[in-house]
Amino acid sequence: MSFSRKTTVEHVPDVPSIPAFKFKFLKASEMASKLNDVVVLSDVVGQVVQHSDAIKTTNLARKTIRKELQLKLIEGDVVKVIIWGRVVADFDKLIKPGDDEQVILVVTAVSVKPFLGELCFNSSGSTVLYPNLDIPEVKAFTTRNVQPQQPVFVELPPPPFIPNITLSELLELQLDPDNEECVYAVECIVVGIKPFWCYMGCPTCVLKPIERHGEYYCVKCNKPTPTRAAKYRIQL
Numbered sequence: 001m002s003f004s005r006k007t008t009v010e011h012v013p014d015v016p017s018i019p020a021f022k023f024k025f026l027k028a029s030e031m032a033s034k035l036n037d038v039v040v041l042s043d044v045v046g047q048v049v050q051h052s053d054a055i056k057t058t059n060l061a062r063k064t065i066r067k068e069l070q071l072k073l074i075e076g077d078v079v080k081v082i083i084w085g086r087v088v089a090d091f092d093k094l095i096k097p098g099d100d101e102q103v104i105l106v107v108t109a110v111s112v113k114p115f116l117g118e119l120c121f122n123s124s125g126s127t128v129l130y131p132n133l134d135i136p137e138v139k140a141f142t143t144r145n146v147q148p149q150q151p152v153f154v155e156l157p158p159p160p161f162i163p164n165i166t167l168s169e170l171l172e173l174q175l176d177p178d179n180e181e182c183v184y185a186v187e188c189i190v191v192g193i194k195p196f197w198c199y200m201g202c203p204t205c206v207l208k209p210i211e212r213h214g215e216y217y218c219v220k221c222n223k224p225t226p227t228r229a230a231k232y233r234i235q236l
Helices: 086-094 136-143 167-171
Strands: 042-051 055-059 062-072 078-084 104-115 118-122 129-131 192-201 210-212 215-218 229-235
Touching: 042 078, 042 136, 062 086, 062 104, 078 086, 078 104, 086 129, 104 136
Parallel strands: 078 118
Antiparallel strands: 042 062, 042 104, 055 062, 062 078, 104 118, 104 129, 192 229, 210 215
């Protein structure tokens, strides 16, 4: 969630019907317009036509693994999706060897970045994989891209378990420093935004960049930041 200087908060008396899944699927022709946008992430859906083995690599001075996927979109374009770290383990759990081309995969919360001279989708810390999800965009592949001898079994996978906790429980958590990320769901109300507290931070690590030779540079990420995101302190 990002707040801008013009953000207003309004109370909604009636809660509308919220769909179980809501995606913003990006086409191959739209990738250039989202280049290096890590503030508003996108989603992609396509048939898995190929994927590499897990590759050990170093990212921002940290050892991690990546896997490169080839997805065929409904328009017929083939795009590369690079998944990292925890998402690689999720992929190996969800998709068994030999089932690759029977899978229509939804990859959420991806950004567009250049890789070896071509634009690719990159997973983020919020990425979730949904194989053969029961939505119209996935069912459309059964009559277009998928061969008759490769049937797609459209099933609704169980949603990822995210524990619900209170604000008091969140403040009392003893987090494991070796755990890369923890995700919790907290239902609360925004009661205020601290006035005059705002800064433009690095969209990757939220640290305030420094200005160097006319551009902004993030010391923690050790690289220039072409975009910055507004950071606010809110009261819940």
